[in-house]
Amino acid sequence: MARIVMKFGGTSVAGTERIRRVANIVRAQAAAGNEVAVVVSAMAGETDRLVNFCREANPLYDPAEYDVVVSSGEQVTAGLLALTLQAMGCKARSWLGWQLPVNTFSAHANARVDSIDAEKLISSMQAGEIAVIPGFQGVSEDGRITTMGRGGSDTSAVAIAAAVKADRCDIYTDVDGVYTTDPRIVARARKQKYVTYEEMLELASVGAKVLQTRSVSLAMKRGVRVQVLSSFVDDGAPPADTLPGTMIVSEEEMDAILENSDVERQTVTGIAHDKNEARVVLTRVPDRPGAVAEIFLPLGEAGINVDMIIQNVGRDKGETDVTFTVPQSDLARAQALLEDKKDKIGFNRIITDSKVAKVSVVGMGMKSHAGVAATMFKALADRGINVQAISTSEIKVSVLIDEDETELAVRVLHTAYGLDAEAPAG
Amino acid sequence: MARIVMKFGGTSVAGTERIRRVANIVRAQAAAGNEVAVVVSAMAGETDRLVNFCREANPLYDPAEYDVVVSSGEQVTAGLLALTLQAMGCKARSWLGWQLPVNTFSAHANARVDSIDAEKLISSMQAGEIAVIPGFQGVSEDGRITTMGRGGSDTSAVAIAAAVKADRCDIYTDVDGVYTTDPRIVARARKQKYVTYEEMLELASVGAKVLQTRSVSLAMKRGVRVQVLSSFVDDGAPPADTLPGTMIVSEEEMDAILENSDVERQTVTGIAHDKNEARVVLTRVPDRPGAVAEIFLPLGEAGINVDMIIQNVGRDKGETDVTFTVPQSDLARAQALLEDKKDKIGFNRIITDSKVAKVSVVGMGMKSHAGVAATMFKALADRGINVQAISTSEIKVSVLIDEDETELAVRVLHTAYGLDAEAPAG
Known part of the structure; x- marks a missing residue:
């Protein structure tokens, strides 16, 4: 009872x-x-x-x-x-x-x-x-x-x-449960008997709805x-x-x-994808203290959730390109806000791209295993998938890639981490 | 304000x-x-x-x-x-x-x-x-x-x-208000500026919805x-x-x-009709004390609302016909209840008729005027409309007639009580 x-x-x-x-x-x-x-x-x-x-x-x-x-x-x-x-x-x-x-x-x-x-x-x-x-x-x-x-x-x-x-x-x-990834993409996805809250949070927030x-x-x-x-x-x-x-x-x-079981902890529990991100590049941002804050403060105040951030090595001395992602639904608002502050921030132009996807590998086991990210990059590189940005948390590694390559990337990673079931699901 | x-x-x-x-x-x-x-x-x-x-x-x-x-x-x-x-x-x-x-x-x-x-x-x-x-x-x-x-x-x-x-x-x-009668039946029906609660109650309960x-x-x-x-x-x-x-x-x-006005109190304020009644006749009921109670007690206990009741003069000595009306929606239930008690009550047979209508004249002025009912019966008789039953309250006289004659009766009475407007309504 x-x-x-x-x-x-x-x-x-x-x-x-x-x-x-x-x-x-x-x-x-x-x-x-x-x-x-x-x-x-x-x-x-x-x-x-x-x-x-x-x-x-x-x-x-x-x-x-x-x-x-x-x-x-x-x-x-x-x-x-x-x-x-x-x-x-x-x-x-x-x-x-x-x-x-x-x-x-x-x-x-x-x-x-x-x-x-x-x-x-x-x-x-x-x-x-x-x-x-x-x-x-x-x-x-x-x-x-x-x-x-x-x-x-x-x-x-x-x-x-x-x-x-x-x-x-x-x-x-x-x-009927939480799978190692979307079964519509990977036929050999496996239903999991257990996942931790932390894993579920990462899986939910990166698009496993x-x-x-x-x-x-x-x-x-x-x-x-x-x-x-x-x-x-x-x-x-x-x-x-x-x-x-x-x-x-x-x-x-x-x-x-x-x-209490013979099962070994898996390094990676699931692979999620999210096509609702958009990439923003600000070119030739002055490489001085406070410049980056001037970009992200107004976005934060407007309630726009910035996820991945990369600051490229400047091509010219004293200048740098700043790349980040926002939800597609906030892209127009983010763009307008930044155009408004163009002079204050001092960038050259804004380049945006909605044809991107975020693919993430999630797992509690990651904490105790080195090399998870290395496996990811190698598996993607072997299939010619270009990584545009990276973000990580304690139990997650996410990459931004071309949207057209989403399904391929998910399949490649599902195999690379040994998640494929013996027989197709369903 | x-x-x-x-x-x-x-x-x-x-x-x-x-x-x-x-x-x-x-x-x-x-x-x-x-x-x-x-x-x-x-x-x-x-x-x-x-x-x-x-x-x-x-x-x-x-x-x-x-x-x-x-x-x-x-x-x-x-x-x-x-x-x-x-x-x-x-x-x-x-x-x-x-x-x-x-x-x-x-x-x-x-x-x-x-x-x-x-x-x-x-x-x-x-x-x-x-x-x-x-x-x-x-x-x-x-x-x-x-x-x-x-x-x-x-x-x-x-x-x-x-x-x-x-x-x-x-x-x-x-x-847009309470009329002297249904304007769909009588084009010269008049909208009233004032009616009393008592009149409205009688009008509402007899079918002015x-x-x-x-x-x-x-x-x-x-x-x-x-x-x-x-x-x-x-x-x-x-x-x-x-x-x-x-x-x-x-x-x-x-x-x-x-x-505070020059208007005289009208004897009759409104004329209502209701086609949802059904007539029940029990023939040859023994004319002894308590017989009528045996008919109406079970109906009351079943929550069936009996309206008009008439006890005809007996054709044979010691026997009488009892006529009454119930809502059409309760007719089948009333009939079943009475068939059940047939032996106890001692009637000969049940005759029912749903093709009846109740037409009522309502007005506070009735209290102080004699002859309202007489006017009603004469007006109906002049047009050959047969009155099957009558019921009265302090401010209302109702008659039961053949359903087919409803509209005619309403028009005749509307004229008889001087309610017609000078020009048609609407």
């Missing part, structure tokens, strides 16, 4: 027929004797419909009223799932954000969970009632509805799991074991005691798991 | 374009210096969509979860109207049922208002903020969302008006002046200081109005 929080996304609850499938999965967990809380998103398409209404009503919308409108999508799904569970003979009730309450800081439309009062929730679960909770929503200090930004339901689920001290938080998505980054950070901070698994299994109800997905665990738990 | 509660129904807020028209009407009232609260329904069609979801999820739905789902429709409209008003430069915010709160007795899906805490609402209105309130919804003693049954937004508006001590409650509908009956009862009990007017006026914003609709007032206010 365990206490479990389950979370289902918009595709899994799109329509009453799919909600019935979800209810079957939930019922199986409850029937196995577990205490169950379920967090649900709005039906797929519903949030977009509501956001469009808000834009039509007021292009510069007040986020407090926007929250009133868009939070209704999850409210509807929560009520419908409770009704469906009742129709199957389960005890179930919905708990809206303001009813628990899920207290958030009142940054409307992008709220963060402050605290969750889980007392009523826990009593209800202990009494055998399935708690159905709309994700994405909370309540501000002054009693108004807040929402947590797109994809916030993952974060809701993790926060609920932390509050009720759940044994695990199962996030049901349209993929399985979990929202904020939810992984929160899980790490609060020590919530998160499982990623698919809601689209054939019988609608996986066996309650197996772990069919990928479990995201702490480094300590991972160490214990590895100690 | 006045304090006004305005209410807009589903047709008036169906889509962001119509919400903009509503916002224009609201803004005109606020711009005229009034303190304004607005109560809104869900967009036309939205409640049906949500109710269907509930039925699909669970045909025997839990009304508490049903309320969670269907109340979202009004929540969306309230947020959108607040956003639209803000886009026009007005200060506005939404107040959900649980935020005020609108406390109700927790008969889910059919809740009644217990009390409304109007303190925050009044401060906000006094500060020049337009309050936007979703109709139809409240909160139960145990903090769950309740709804007030279909059409409950009229009742919400009147309850809010009573709580904030509003000078009047303007109910915007798709008709302008206002929900419960809202009129509540207005009468709490002394709320209610105005019925159309939201579909050409310029979207009627002059703020005229009363373009029909004002529903107390008998005392009506007396004062009549005293």
Whole structure:
């Protein structure tokens, strides 16, 4: 018997027929004797419909009223799932954000969970009632509805799991786990039984769109074991005691798991790619103290996230080229900001390129292994792939390459780090 | 300057374009210096969509979860109207049922208002903020969302008006007031400037579908002046200081109005019709004490509303025919109940007829005038219309006639009581 929080996304609850499938999965967990809380998103398409209404009503919308409108999508799904569970003979009730309450800081439309009062929730679960909770929503200090930004339901689920001290938080998505890389690119990609929070964070932030980054950070901070698994299994109800997905665990738990098995720690756990970066080159920047700060300070103030930065060796004495990447969606804004400061910074011209991709290798094992980056550069060089920029963290090495070579690079690296499965996935 | 509660129904807020028209009407009232609260329904069609979801999820739905789902429709409209008003430069915010709160007795899906805490609402209105309130919804003693049954937004508006001590409650509908009869039947029907609560109650309950009956009862009990007017006026914003609709007032206010004008009190204010009745005849019921009670007790216990009752003179000694009417929607249930008790009651057979209509003349002036019923019967008899049953109240006379003769009867009576306008309406 365990206490479990389950979370289902918009595709899994799109329509009453799919909600019935979800209810079957939930019922199986409850029937196995577990205490169950379920967090649900709005039906797929519903949030977009509501956001469009808000834009039509007021292009510069007040986020407090926007929250009133868009939070209704999850409210509807929560009520419908409770009704469906009742129709199957389960005890179930919905708990809206303001009813628990899920207290958030009142940054409307992008709220963060402050605290969750889980007392009523826990009593209800202990009494055998399935708690159905709309994700994405909370309540501000002054009693108004807040929402947590797109994809916030993952974060809701993790926060609920932390509050009720759940044994695990199962996030049901349209993929059945975390793979060594995108199986659509590499047929021999392998589903992983375990990854660490740190690895998952790096994988999520570089484009493996399985979990929202904020939810992984929160899980790490609060020590919530998160499982990623698919809601689209054939019988609608996986066996309650197996772990069919990928479990995201702490480094300590991972160490214990590895100690009790014959499996050696892998140097590299996964390979991610991200085509949403753009490269910016400022040519002939004066090579003097403070010049680089004049470039990046205004970008930082404008909330533009700069990732890779390279300062080339100057071709001419006293001048240098500065290369960096920004999200494609911020490129136009970054360019305008820099043109504005052209005289102050003193560069010659801006060259931009959106046809780039970032490919990253991620793994806790990297900490204790030398040569990971060397393997990467050699494997790419052997296939003639030119590396335009590099960035590294403790457990990640990323390179910027030509967008057209993304899939080739991912395949080459997947093989180079020995990640290929014996038989193709799927 | 006045304090006004305005209410807009589903047709008036169906889509962001119509919400903009509503916002224009609201803004005109606020711009005229009034303190304004607005109560809104869900967009036309939205409640049906949500109710269907509930039925699909669970045909025997839990009304508490049903309320969670269907109340979202009004929540969306309230947020959108607040956003639209803000886009026009007005200060506005939404107040959900649980935020005020609108406390109700927790008969889910059919809740009644217990009390409304109007303190925050009044401060906000006094500060020049337009309050936007979703109709139809409240909160139960145990903090769950309740709804007030279909059409409950009229009742919400009147309850809010009573709580904030509003000078009047303007109910915007798709008709521009209360007419002497249905203008689709009688071209010379006249819009009335004033009707009393009592008259409106009789008109509403006999089929003049302008206002929900419960809202009129509540207005009468709490002394709320209610105005019925159309939201579909050409310029979207009627002059703020005229009363373009029909004002529903107390008998005392009506007396004062009549005293200060040359107009004489009309005997009859309106003529209503209702085609949703069915006639039931039980033949050869034993003419003994208690026999009639055995017919009507079980119907009452089953919640079937019996309206007109006639006991014919018995053809044979010791036997009589009993005729009465029930709503068509309850006819099958009534018939089954009576067949069940056939032996106990001792009747011969049941004859039913759905092709009947009830036509009623209503008016406060009736109290002080004799001969109203006589005028009615003579006018109908002159045109060969057969009266099958009669019922009366202090301010109403109703007759049951053949359904095919409904329109003819309404026209004949409209003329007979001198209600025809000099020129056709519209």
